[in-house]
Amino acid sequence: MPAKKKAPPHPVETVGLDVLEDTLSFYIRSINIALSRDLDHRLEGLDVARGTGKITTLLLVDSHPGIRPSVIAQLILRDRSAMGRLVDQMIDHDLVTRRNAPDDGRAQELHITEKGADLARKVREIATKQSSDFFAGVPEEDQERLLDILRRVYRRTLGLDQ
Amino acid sequence: MPAKKKAPPHPVETVGLDVLEDTLSFYIRSINIALSRDLDHRLEGLDVARGTGKITTLLLVDSHPGIRPSVIAQLILRDRSAMGRLVDQMIDHDLVTRRNAPDDGRAQELHITEKGADLARKVREIATKQSSDFFAGVPEEDQERLLDILRRVYRRTLGLDQ
């Protein structure tokens, strides 16, 4: 009798996830990990690696000149101090500029630099591509639906739409 | 003319998310943040705070006695070293035990402790409740659909189901 390969008591293919099996949050969290990793790879070397924060900030500043840090912070669900540091980084990389708001002494306005705008173009491509690649296995129709639902959840989470 | 409140150039309610608006990954990531925070709150003081990893591990060990760290690692998308540390913590908290696999000198088997089993019960409630609370605004039918889709994506990500 040939030595047979030892299978673990509970091989991956067959383990149930207990209660988590039916839990949206588990899947969201797991998929998020995979998604983030994938994205990080695609952004390698791009000055904007590691994260949703930088990308969103870059795109928002690009498409909304003069947008304020605190507004972005709300959208990416971070607190102001984290946001501040994020902006610091981006300024170091010469992606955006920060100036005081002319009409409100507390606030700042962010503007894109040329380098930032270039990067934003690249990032747009990468971000859309990665999202569609990643969900390539999901039928078009389901993707739409998913997008719809998640968008609503997101907005409700922010407290927009009531 | 009364001093009117200064509105920022781009108020939160109206800023578009540029390309990200139509990107599944953005929403997944954002919702993930909110979800994790919420969960952390609900788990406060419970020995298992901070994270998907611990919860999943706890439940899996409870419902699959003898399951191996490496198997769990695959399911929660972490590398073995992270998994090892996770188990260390849980052992410190007296939630699980670790013993060498009798038939495979490389492997280990995890078992739940009494304290761990108690906690697992609580966690099951909390986890299911939080997920349903969080998605309460989404119609039942959509939730099912969502769950279905995400489950498939998850499994495909793991490389199960081809």
Added chain:
DNA sequence: TACTTTTAGTGGACAAACGCAACTATTCTG
């Protein structure tokens, strides 16, 4: 106008988590 409260941004400190890479011991392949 004067007083209080809220908002925007900054800076420090702290903790924790994660991934990579290197290394050991075992087991599998052929």
Added chain:
DNA sequence: CAGAATAGTTGCGTTTGTCCACTAAAAGTA
């Protein structure tokens, strides 16, 4: 038996985020 693959451990570095306190400015109030 030799070489490749697998399970787990450890150290290292890096990053990230959160909490808190503090300043300045503006809004609310009366």
